[in-house]
Amino acid sequence: MTPDDATTPPTPTTDTIPSTATAAASGRGDGIEIRNVTEDEFPDWIRAVGVGFLSTPSAAEAEIEGRRGGVDLARTTGALDDGRFVATYRSFPQTLAVPGGTLPSHAVTNVTVSPTHRRRGLLSRMMTADLAAAKEAGTPVSTLIAAEYLIYGRFGYGPATKATAWTAELARTGLDGRWSGPRDGGRIDLVPLEEVRKTAPELYGRFLAGQPGAVSRDERWWKLATGEIQVPSMPWTEPFWAAYRSASGELEGLAAYTSDRKWDDAKQPDNTVTVQQLFTVSTAAERALWEYVCSLDWASRVRSGERAPDDLFPDLLPDPRAARIQTQADFLWLRILDVTRALEGRTYEGEGSLVLGVTDGLGLAEGRFRLEAGPDGASCVPTGDAAELTLDIRELGSLYLGDASPVRLTALGAVREERPGAAAVAERLFRTARRPWCPDVF
Template structure:
């Protein structure tokens, strides 16, 4: 006979819980479990205890969960309030006891009550979050550029469009970066907002004990009129081959570009730095312009292609009405969300001039799980493809093609950030 489980209490944190919760977080992520006073002080500065959950077994924290307010850009440039989920761990001694399910249910219920339209997360492991109604809504890619193969003229001396590129420091970035990112993310479905702490951490104004700081280079692109339209942060190694041949790599930490001119100029700049023979792009959109910016696109090879932002729709009506539609049409969706808030039958009427979505008793034309609606919502996935896999069911012939004509977008959604 197995020993009865001790009572495990899942609850929001108190201030006194933060050190123990932080140790459990480090344990779950396989980091050194010790927690410094500086780390505890930093965590106290940004977590919301009411939105930070812990599971406590005999007074010891054995699972962690945190959420925070976020804005997510949808197709067309509007934003919706999102419940961003992060810091999810269960200690290896307490797996398979339903702790994540309890924490997730409490958080999603609170998010729905607050009026959040969706919940979001970056999934460390693929199989976990589908059972909670999350689906992969954006993908990301990393490229490695073989600079000598690009076909670019190594004598390049700057943008030929009247713009210019200048090196700046972290203080400059904290002044110009937030406004630029606001412009960029408002035009990029799948992008999220960045708070002041994001800029402080990534420019070295706030340095974290467990993350060694290396000062990056910052380069800004200004248009001919002097407007900041692009910004890149990158590091470079120092590697030499036989015969004192430079074989250095520039690694992009992040790159924001508000225009194609800015994007092309910054990639061209990175490929023109003396001694740099390889450029690693960092996380980019799956359909990024990067390869086609090069005379030989094969010089940029994809080294990573992966799901990135996962979305859990909480309010179907608001989610579908928030975005825009290039096509014109009507579709009745049966959304399956067992025990969740999004289940039901909805009629979507959409076109370039606006849209409406409302519950309906009409016969369903397309039936799908809420996680698969998330795949379609930002325009990345094809309903026809999901139907071929049996993940959506056509109740009316051709309904999946109608869904694609309404929901798919000409450019893929992308989330530049991890959280």
């Protein structure tokens, strides 16, 4: 998790968690009370978030006010010891793009335990109660960004997407420096913030519909991204926004980027351009925007930001070696709460039938399920038939968006093949031609 509220609760979906969700987590008799946070307690709760993430032990009034607007107190939990918050936890409704569509998701963030209260089961008490309430409310999946890898697998989450960031040295790209516009008759224009606020949400909605792993953005997200709302802990510098329109005038892509404005000792510009956003609904727009960013005068290098591992960026350069990997790691984690609804909620590029034996340490989604799947959808029903492939709910979460390989997980011992060839069937069903990608931290 991260204290960054740059992605805040989107428009509510069917996922509504009652404010009594923490009742089962309290009353342990250890003097620590776990419950929802009140309005008056919110400043202290925010300070506890800062303590847990080693950011700051205090929070200014502007910080508290700025963050309050993105928080539903009915879904904001804290653990109190002698009146002081020693652990924090928050959830919100989210829409998650999956292969072939979207599903409501239960997003989790702001998870901390103060260093004075580690190893006392506080996270377990908060998370198990919250996930049980999400399951009862009928939400099929839960999502989070894991600050630490080893924590969330025991709650049934598996890494479902990865992210890669590149730095490209522009002098080595092989670009001729004479780029003058898109090759396909489209055009790129710099657009003001007012236009971004009007046009970007609709474009992002189209992008979301076709990008498994992406998550919804609400009005507050866009106000933060365009500086209309500013929070001290999230320093904002106005970026340049470039819009790609096709030859017919259709908006198909947006890129936001900043520059550090540096000069070298010989008084030559030596700027690093950092791409903050680049999302498109066509490959023509993707190519044009990357070529534009990599052809900016006064720029020596471009940082891509965190992209899908199979992003086109490096291979759009004449010399892909000019782009070196800066970061590559897991990103979005996913926990399935309702196997039937989740597996029936996506499409599959291959066709086949498979009986999955699913284990779940929290007892929320275990059982045996027969999956009949194909490009047009799927049927997934509980069955008494013997399992052909046995796996834990965390591995099913890793497979769900199409990134992880069932064959590889079987080789690693994380998935057990009960029938020879079952892993290969799962490979044909679950894997996707392009890898899922989540652009947002939340």
